[in-house]
Amino acid sequence: xxxxxxxxxxxxxxxxxxxxxxxxxxxxxxxxxxxxxxxxxxxxxxxxxxxxxxxxxxxxxxxxxxxxxxxxxxxxxxxxxxxxxxxxxxxxxxxxxxxxxxxxxxxxxxxxxxxxxxxxxxxxxxxxxxxxxxxxxxxxxxxxxxxxxxxxxxxxxxxxxxxxxxxxxxxxxxxxxxxxxxxxxxxxxxxxxxxxxxxxxxxxxxxxxxxxxxxxxxxxx
Numbered sequence: 001x002x003x004x005x006x007x008x009x010x011x012x013x014x015x016x017x018x019x020x021x022x023x024x025x026x027x028x029x030x031x032x033x034x035x036x037x038x039x040x041x042x043x044x045x046x047x048x049x050x051x052x053x054x055x056x057x058x059x060x061x062x063x064x065x066x067x068x069x070x071x072x073x074x075x076x077x078x079x080x081x082x083x084x085x086x087x088x089x090x091x092x093x094x095x096x097x098x099x100x101x102x103x104x105x106x107x108x109x110x111x112x113x114x115x116x117x118x119x120x121x122x123x124x125x126x127x128x129x130x131x132x133x134x135x136x137x138x139x140x141x142x143x144x145x146x147x148x149x150x151x152x153x154x155x156x157x158x159x160x161x162x163x164x165x166x167x168x169x170x171x172x173x174x175x176x177x178x179x180x181x182x183x184x185x186x187x188x189x190x191x192x193x194x195x196x197x198x199x200x201x202x203x204x205x206x207x208x209x210x211x212x213x214x215x216x217x218x219x220x221x
Contacts, residue, residue, distance in 0.1 A: 034210035038138065039064050041207050041215055042110055045136050047071060051105030055132070057092060058112040059084045076104070093120050096127045107132040111213070114140055114177045118186070122194050129198040135218040139191065141206060142171065142180040181214055188214070 042064045046054055051073055056065050059079045069075045078095065079086035090098035092112065107128055113121055128135050171183040179186050188204075195201055199218035207213045 037209040038207055038213045042108055043067050045217055046106050046108060049106055049134050053104045054106040055104040057107060057109040059086055092124055099131050104132050107135045110138040114179055117178045125195060125198050129220055133220050137216045138213045140180040141212055141214045142182040
């Protein structure tokens with residue numbers, strides 16, 4: 001996938017403990033249908049930007065990276081877990097130190113930043129801004145959801161999803177997520193305000209077939 005040599009890979013070990021082991025990304029247990037549709041959004045949003053290079057922060061099962069590479073994108077990876085063999089190894093809160101002067105057309109950072117305390121969210125966004133033209137972020141959306149799909153002849157499928165925020169619920173660290181959009185204190189507006197300090201939010205949406213994931217397409221100013 002990558003043209004980087006072993007000697008070019010980062011030696012920064014980061015400073016955080018692993019939250020999950022490599023076995024967590026087993027296809028049968030990790031890649032369910034909603035997650036698979038989320039991958040589709042990651043891929044299509046990236047390809048819509050016609051990038052030559054992309055950096056994936058958080059390798060996971062590497063399905064997105066492999067598909068993008070097959071589509072002609074030069075893909076690089078960043079992760080804290082050395083066992084996933086990333087091109088750049090380190091803690092995302094120190095991504096500046098790891099990447100140094102490297103820049104990419106797109107950085108994908110999907111289902112990653114909720115694994116950090118919120119006080120580190122904006123500092124990481126500021127660092128990502130220095131290394132990409134565009135950044136694609138997805139974050140978990142904690143809400144009560146009601147979904148209706150109506151399939152009509154000739155007319156396209158009509159999708160209606162109602163979200164009721166869990167503003168009454170305070171998110172507690174569950175071993176992985178420090179916070180989620182929709183819980184008390186973490187409104188979409190607050191998250192967008194943080195992003196707009198460093199980027200233009202070109203668009204955002206809740207994935208139609210995975211209402212737990214909210215996508216933000218960010219443009220560097």
